[in-house]
Amino acid sequence: MSLRGRLTLLIAVAVAVAIAVCAGASWLVVHDLLRRQIIESIERPVPADQVQWALEACGHSLGGAPKWDPSGRGWQVIRADGRVCSGGYGQVAPTDAERALVSGGEPITRNAVTDDGMPVLVYTSQCRSHPGVAVSTFRSVEDMDAGLRVLGAVLTVVSAVGVLGAALAGLWLARTALRPVGRLTSAVEHIARTDDLAVRIPVEGTDEIARLSTSFNTMTTALSSSRDRQRQLIADAGHELRTPLTSLRTNIDLLLRSENTGRPLDPEAKRLLLVSVKEQFEEMSSLIGDLLELSRNAETGELSTDVEFHEVVAAAVERARRRGPGLRFEVELRPWRVHGDARGLARAAVNVLDNAVKFSPPGGTVTVRLRDGELTVADEGPGIPADELPHVFDRFWRSPSARSLPGSGLGLAIVAQAVKDAGGEVTLTSPPGGGTRATIRLARQPVVRGGG
Structure with missing residues (x-):
């Protein structure tokens, strides 16, 4: 995968994780808020007269008790013998722990289902007005569950749109941010392909990419200058060494010819030839030293x-x-x-x-x-x-x-x-x-x- 693709994927994943965390946290906060509201409504005690009515009507059809009280909750009374006296339509089967509350104890809150299949949240506590009995109040959570399902669907859609938008934004950002890197890559490939060190990269801004571009331009300039000096050295050496080398070769050939033909040179002439050879060697040494000094890269750097x-x-x-x-x-x-x-x-x-x-x-x-x-x-x-x-x-x-x-x-x-x-x-x-x-x-x- 290209660097642009990896950067886009990284941005999309990071945004997706952030959106998922925010969406999940939002759902949990709303769920907790709605549940707390239901709990607050079912924690209010049932009036004593309605408890008394339920006890008297337990097992009889006396009428007069409301199915739901004004807050929209149902309730029931649990007697000491374990029998449940409903305060209206609908009944929740009590647990052993709830039956034990007729003798006192900490209230119990739990999820349950009524005998007609409705999901409810149940709150059971000992009745203060009638010792020896416990009262369970409950309220439907269907509306809460429906609202949470809608909220979950909305958050899912919003998250999907957000992730898609983040991916597109990441692609645009990666393309924009890596454009100078692309130019640098193209320049390096061009130099590798053509050996052309005259390529320069436009420098925009003062960020790390701009510094990299500046350093690259400086490097290519230094390389170009070094190569030009090497070429100049080779050209100068070839041109300037030709004359002393020719003269040196001529003098040496003359000395060798005199030895090979058995016709020795006059001692003074031979001495002058040797002196000339020595001077030509010294001239060449000086010339080579000057050429090397002139071609030496004395620009800023370690020197x-x-x-x-x-x-x-x-x-x-x-x-x-x-x-x-x-x-x-x-x-x-x-x-x-x-x-x-x-x-x-x-x-x-x-x-x-x-x-x-x-x-x-x-x-x-x-x-x-x-x-x-x-x-x-x-x-x-x-x-x-x-x-x-x-x-x-x-x-x-x-x-x-x-x-x-x-x-x-x-x-x-x-x-x-x-x-x-x-x-x-x-x-x-x-x-x-x-x-x-x-x-x-x-x-x-x-x-x-x-x-x-």
């Missing part, structure tokens, strides 16, 4: 933590000092905390400072400032032409003047990706006075000193 960005920049500055021992560094870092990937932000700071060291002239100055979440790194290098600035964050892009320098062309792309994942932005400019200024903005609250 995202609170990062003391000023400490990250300080560590990157110390690394840059070692790489540029002849340079002067002017550093001003104010405390700033961000939420992001510590490793990615550290790599971004290192790459920006490495570029500043790489392009700074000997004895030049690198200025590093972190104020109000804005990190600026300025060097005194040749700068970047205005027509090249739009391309500096593209993958594998390198300016003509930098192509002779080591590097994969992925450094600034890694910076842009890491800063974007942290919710910030990065820009690169060339001021009129020369040099290059890199600016990273991370809009977070500064660390409060002494705040614990």
Whole structure:
């Protein structure tokens, strides 16, 4: 059975049980009320003169006694010898317990049938006006039973209609409530069938279903982004590794050919070839590392933590000092905390400072400032032409003047990706006075000193 069917059945059963309990309780309350009214009417004592008349007329046809008194009840007298003296038409056979009441005892109330077959409710007690006898009063319960049968029929019909209505309402409710689940199911089946991660589910409201839809959309977005990065990694690796692999293969083939043909290379030429092979291996290792770093998913999740960005920049500055021992560094870092990937932000700071060291002239100055979440790194290098600035964050892009320098062309792309994942932005400019200024903005609250 489908979830919609189970929910509809559950609602219908729950309503049916509730209606049955209410109907049964209503019937019992009415039954008890009507019975109590009859008991109250038959508990009233029979007048003494009518008791006396019944005793005198016992076994004789004297007349004068009413069949029913004004309340609609019948009565009879039970003598000490067990004989029953009827006060009118109709008589109820007494039980032994009722006969014993001529000597006293607690009154007895019971259901019985008269000698002419009429169902009655009987109340028997010792007669106060005539010691030694007991009086039974009784009243027909036919009207009560008929009314209860009608009430039972009405309650049955109402209950059936209520259960049917509940089933229809449950079906409508299940269909309405599970409509988002149906959309989610269709989306999952579509993804499984077509491998299309672009499917999104409309989010309505703020309930659990809406939260589930939001989480599903977030999941598919993350999966789509991860798959795109994997595809980009494969494409980039295939494209960029082709050149160094070809060069490496050529050099190795040349070395092997010289050995196989017995025509050894000049020692200096052989040394240069081996140096070239080593450099190509290092270039490939660096390129693969940059590709992996760029493809790494650095979005929010387990990798995202609170990062003391000023400490990250300080560590990157110390690394840059070692790489540029002849340079002067002017550093001003104010405390700033961000939420992001510590490793990615550290790599971004290192790459920006490495570029500043790489392009700074000997004895030049690198200025590093972190104020109000804005990190600026300025060097005194040749700068970047205005027509090249739009391309500096593209993958594998390198300016003509930098192509002779080591590097994969992925450094600034890694910076842009890491800063974007942290919710910030990065820009690169060339001021009129020369040099290059890199600016990273991370809009977070500064660390409060002494705040614990």
